[in-house]
Structures are given as C-alpha cells and as structure tokens.
Amino acid sequence: MSNSILTDVATRTSGEVYIGVVGAVRSGKSTFIRRFMETKVLPLVTDKYVYDKIQDELPQSSDGKTIMTVEPKFIPSTMVKITIEDDVSFQVRLVDCVGHIIPSAKGYLNEDGTSRLVQTPWFSEAIPFEDAAKIGTDKVIESHSNIGIVMSSDGSFGEFSRSEYEKVEEMVIDELKAHDKPFVLVINTVKPEAEETLALVNELEEKYQVGVVALDVLHMNESDIDHLLKVAMDEFDISTLNLEVPNWVNKLDDDISYKNKFNELISNTTGNFRKMKDAFQIQEALKESDLFASVNIASINPGTGLVNIEIECSDESYNNVINEILGEDITDKSVFIDTLQNFKKAKKVYDLVGSAFTKVEQVGYDIALPKTADIKLAKPELLKDGSRYGIKIKAEAPMIQLVKINVSSTFEPIIGSKEQAEELINHMVDNYENEPEKLWNSEIFGRKLCEVINDGIKAKVNAIPDAVLEKYKTSIEKVVNYGKGGIIAIVL
Numbered sequence: 001m002s003n004s005i006l007t008d009v010a011t012r013t014s015g016e017v018y019i020g021v022v023g024a025v026r027s028g029k030s031t032f033i034r035r036f037m038e039t040k041v042l043p044l045v046t047d048k049y050v051y052d053k054i055q056d057e058l059p060q061s062s063d064g065k066t067i068m069t070v071e072p073k074f075i076p077s078t079m080v081k082i083t084i085e086d087d088v089s090f091q092v093r094l095v096d097c098v099g100h101i102i103p104s105a106k107g108y109l110n111e112d113g114t115s116r117l118v119q120t121p122w123f124s125e126a127i128p129f130e131d132a133a134k135i136g137t138d139k140v141i142e143s144h145s146n147i148g149i150v151m152s153s154d155g156s157f158g159e160f161s162r163s164e165y166e167k168v169e170e171m172v173i174d175e176l177k178a179h180d181k182p183f184v185l186v187i188n189t190v191k192p193e194a195e196e197t198l199a200l201v202n203e204l205e206e207k208y209q210v211g212v213v214a215l216d217v218l219h220m221n222e223s224d225i226d227h228l229l230k231v232a233m234d235e236f237d238i239s240t241l242n243l244e245v246p247n248w249v250n251k252l253d254d255d256i257s258y259k260n261k262f263n264e265l266i267s268n269t270t271g272n273f274r275k276m277k278d279a280f281q282i283q284e285a286l287k288e289s290d291l292f293a294s295v296n297i298a299s300i301n302p303g304t305g306l307v308n309i310e311i312e313c314s315d316e317s318y319n320n321v322i323n324e325i326l327g328e329d330i331t332d333k334s335v336f337i338d339t340l341q342n343f344k345k346a347k348k349v350y351d352l353v354g355s356a357f358t359k360v361e362q363v364g365y366d367i368a369l370p371k372t373a374d375i376k377l378a379k380p381e382l383l384k385d386g387s388r389y390g391i392k393i394k395a396e397a398p399m400i401q402l403v404k405i406n407v408s409s410t411f412e413p414i415i416g417s418k419e420q421a422e423e424l425i426n427h428m429v430d431n432y433e434n435e436p437e438k439l440w441n442s443e444i445f446g447r448k449l450c451e452v453i454n455d456g457i458k459a460k461v462n463a464i465p466d467a468v469l470e471k472y473k474t475s476i477e478k479v480v481n482y483g484k485g486g487i488i489a490i491v492l
Contacts, residue, residue: 001086005226006040010090011303012236013146017092020145022137022176024100024168026158027151028188028217030059033075033094035217040225041092044082054080059096074121074144095144097136101129101169102160137172141179148176148183154200156190166432174209180276182235184211184228185445192216211235211277230302234277239305241270241282244298246313248321258291258321265289276300279307291317337406356402364404367480370397401476409456413444 009017019036021029037058045051054076073096083089117126122139140323141148152169155162169185176183185204189197192214204212211231215224243266269285279300286295291313298308323329326343330336353367359366378394415421431439440450 005229006090006304007088008233009147009229010088012305013090015090016146017090018095018145019093019147019149020095020097020140021149021151022097022100022140023149023151023172024102024153024160024165026102026160026414027132027153028163028186029151030215032149032151032186032188032220033096034058035220036225037092037221039076039220039222041082044078050076050080095140096139099131100133100137100172102164102168107400107412114248134175137175140180141176141181141183146181147234148181149228150185151181151188152174152185153188154197156197157188173210175376182232182237184213184232184235186217186228188217189212189214190216232480233302234275236276236302236305237274238276238279238307240307241308242308243311245311246318248318249313256321256324258317258324262291265291276302276305276307279309281310282307286311295315302424327472353400353402355390356400360404364401368400368402370399374398399480401473407457409453409460411444411449411456 006017014123023029037054042051042054045054057073057075057077075094075096077093079093081089081091115128115130118129118132118135119126120132122135127135150169150172153160153162153165155165164213173185185208187197187201187204191197197214201212201214211234213228213231215228245262249259249262252262254263265286271281273282273285279297283295283297286292286309292311293314294310294312296310298310300307326339328339330339352371356366356368369430369474375395375397378396381392381394383390383392415424428439428442431442440448442449444452
C-alpha cells in the first residue's frame with residue numbers, strides 16, 4: 001500500500017487530515033466516506049478495538065431518492081492517531097454533512113409538507129433540514145476541515161438529472177470559495193473514463209477554476225483516492241515561492257530599469273497565481289518575458305508547499321544593466337577600463353564622505369570623520385602638573401566639513417508689452433503646475449531656463465573671496481577644538 005501522498009497531506013496539514021465532504025443530497029457523500037475509510041484509513045489501524053469502532057460508525061448508503069444522511073457525522077467520532085511506515089503520525093477524520101436539497105428528493109419534508117427538523121452538533125435544538133445543510137457546510141469547511149470535497153454527479157446513476165445536481169453544485173462552490181480553503185469537485189459517475197465525462201470535467205475546471213475529478217465512488221480504489229488527494233494538494237496555496245536568480249540581479253538597486261521590470265513582473269505573476277497547481281503557469285508567465293533566458297521548475301514539494309524556480313538571465317541583459325549603471329554604452333575595452341578606474345577614485349571619495357551625506361540631508365551639516373591612517377601623531381611630550389608628571393600625546397586629523405546651503409538665483413528678462421508678458425507667464429505657470437520638467441527645459445532668448453539659473457548659482461558661489469573661505473575654515477576649527485560649555489566666540 002502506497003502512503004506517499006498521505007505523507008504529503010499529513011505534512012501539509014500539520015498532522016491533521018480533516019476532510020469535509022459536502023454537496024447535494026444523493027450525490028454519494030456517505031459512499032465516498034465509507035470507501036475512503038475502508039481503503040485508505042482502516043488498513044493502517046492496528047488496534048482492533050479502534051478498528052471495530054470506526055467500522056461501526058461508517059455511514060450507510062442506498063439507491064433511490066430518499067435522503068440517508070439527516071444529521072452531520074464525524075467519522076471517526078473521536079480522534080484517532082495513525083502512524084505509517086516512515087514514522088509519520090497524523091490524525092484523520094471525515095465529516096459527512098447534511099446535503100443541500102434537490103427539490104425532487106424525498107426525506108426532507110414531513111407528511112404535512114413542513115420542513116423536517118434535524119439535530120446538529122452546533123445547536124441544542126433541532127433546526128430545519130435546509131438550514132442544517134447550509135450551516136453545516138459553513139461550519140465544516142470553516143472550522144472542522146482543512147480539505148473540502150464537493151460531491152456532485154453527472155446524473156449517470158440514481159434518479160436525478162445533471163441539471164438538478166448542477167444548481168446545488170454552483171451554490172455550494174460559491175459558499176466554499178467565500179471561506180478560501182482548498183477543495184476539489186468530485187463528479188460521481190458510472191463512466192469516469194467516457195469521452196463525454198472527460199469533456200464535462202474540462203468544462204467544470206474552466207467554469208469553477210478548481211480541480212475536478214470524475215470518480216465511480218462506489219467502486220473507487222486506492223489509486224483513485226491517491227489521485228484525488230494529489231489534486232486536492234494542488235489547491236493549497238504555495239507557502240514559499242523560491243526564485244533562484246543570478247546573484248547580480250539581487251544586488252541591483254530598485255531604480256535600475258531591469259530590476260524595476262523584474263519586480264513588477266514577479267509581483268503581477270505571483271499576484272495572479274498563488275496555488276500549487278499554478279506553479280507551471282507561473283513558469284510560463286515568466287518565460288513569456290524577454291527579461292530571462294530560461295525559466296525552469298527545479299522542484300515542487302506538495303507537503304511543505306515549497307516551489308523552487310531557477311531563472312537564468314542572458315549576457316545581453318547583464319551588459320545592458322552595466323551600461324545603465326555606467327551611464328553610457330561602452331563597447332571599447334579601453335574606455336571601460338578608464339571608466340572603472342574613475343569609479344574607483346569616486347568610490348574612494350564616497351567612502352570618506354558618504355556616511356556624512358545622510359546627516360547633511362537631515363540637518364544641513366556634518367563632518368566626515370577621518371580614517372585611522374589619516375590621523376597624524378605628534379611627538380609625545382613630558383607633562384608637569386604641580387608636583388606630578390604625566391605625558392601628552394597630541395594628534396591631528398583632517399576632517400571634511402559638509403554644509404548644505406540654499407543659494408537663490410533669479411532670472412528677470414524684459415519681454416515687451418504687458419500683454420506679451422502676461423501671455424508668457426500664463427504659459428509658464430501652466431507648465432509649472434502640470435509639466436515642471438517642460439518648464440525647466442524651455443528656451444528663453446535662445447537658452448534653456450535650467451542653464452540660465454545654474455549660471456546664476458555658479459556666479460554667486462564663485463564670487464566668494466578665498467580669504468573669506470579661509471577665515472570660515474579657521475572659525476570652524478576654533479569651534480571644534482576650543483568650543484566648550486555651549487559658549488562659542490568667533491573672531492573674523
């Protein structure tokens with residue numbers, strides 16, 4: 001007896017295999033539970049007392065229109081722990097719900113035409129049959145199961161037509177989707193391999209977007225049940241989607257266009273597909289993108305819900321990213337080497353002052369601390385303090401001061417008449433409010449506005465005398481070295 005699928009199910013459900021069987025009356029729910037327990041569970045029970053108790057609790061079934069299950073039943077009634085050969089232990093329980101009414105069925109009305117009252121585990125008093133069906137479905141799927149089985153039929157057995165089952169089927173599936181729990185639809189049929197049955201399965205999978213299995217429930221065997229459980233496992237959400245991409249992709253900043261497109265694609269794809277059965281659709285969706293050279297599923301673990309997808313990126317994508325980072329399309333190796341060396345010099349400067357930039361952005365001022373290698377020690381000196389002696393060790397370190405100041409620049413061209421000036425200002429204000437970039441690059445008297453403003457700022461900065469800058473530097477040194485107690489005196 002193969003128990004690999006049970007191992008996966010037990011792992012995924014944390015050792016609690018609770019299956020809720022819901023659907024229309026006379027669709028084969030009780031028969032399904034009986035065959036499932038006899039085929040998949042009872043052979044694993046070693047305790048004779050427990051075995052006999054479960055067997056006594058199995059639901060009965062019969063032909064005809066008369067409803068058999070008139071109250072929800074937990075089978076087995078008490079939790080039973082089962083251990084299979086590889087030491088995987090789990091508890092198993094199936095719930096046989098009161099079925100949703102098919103109007104032509106018999107047994108849900110009293111002789112006087114009133115609704116039959118039935119007992120449920122959730123209320124102390126009896127409730128109408130129809131209410132028990134709906135409440136039972138909600139309770140079982142929401143609180144008493146981690147896998148749902150919706151029983152329906154193609155009308156190939158019994159005395160009900162496919163259309164009668166379909167009306168109930170639609171209602172039950174809508175209820176189940178509201179609970180967002182994994183479930184599969186079982187079409188009970190005497191001809192599961194027939195062409196028209198397979199066509200119906202495909203039609204229902206498209207209609208409900210859920211796994212559909214055609215089974216001859218009365219005669220289903222272990223392989224049928226294993227297949228059904230595998231389909232049910234596919235309806236669980238992917239717990240972890242591991243995308244194995246080249247390391248250089250992970251290192252990219254989000255503002256790089258390739259990384260931006262990558263993040264958007266992954267977000268859209270994983271947002272549309274989230275179930276285990278969607279793993280191959282995720283693969284196909286990623287394959288359709290020109291961002292990747294290949295996309296392959298490395299492994300799928302139904303028990304843990306882990307999906308590993310390996311992604312390879314082309315050399316062309318890598319080269320495009322490098323060009324974007326460098327800011328130009330570099331095809332000449334000598335130019336590439338020269339650019340890298342310039343970046344090395346820039347990095348050396350950034351390593352020195354980069355950490356200070358964050359604080360400059362916050363408060364407008366900071367000092368870049370020196371490296372240990374830049375600190376210069378003076379010759380140690382003997383120090384006398386009264387009758388005691390000590391030593392004096394002096395050191396100096398060059399520190400770079402960063403100050404963020406706002407420099408204003410104005411541009412005041414004379415246009416001509418008032419009407420001309422008003423027409424121009426209205427046009428510029430409109431651009432300022434709607435397309436500021438367009439205003440910034442607009443031309444006035446043959447020059448771009450951004451160039452004129454920048455020239456004004458440069459002129460102000462360059463107008464500062466060197467003597468003033470030197471005194472400013474000296475003043476800051478005095479503040480740093482001699483400022484004490486919050487009192488600072490600056491003499492220029």
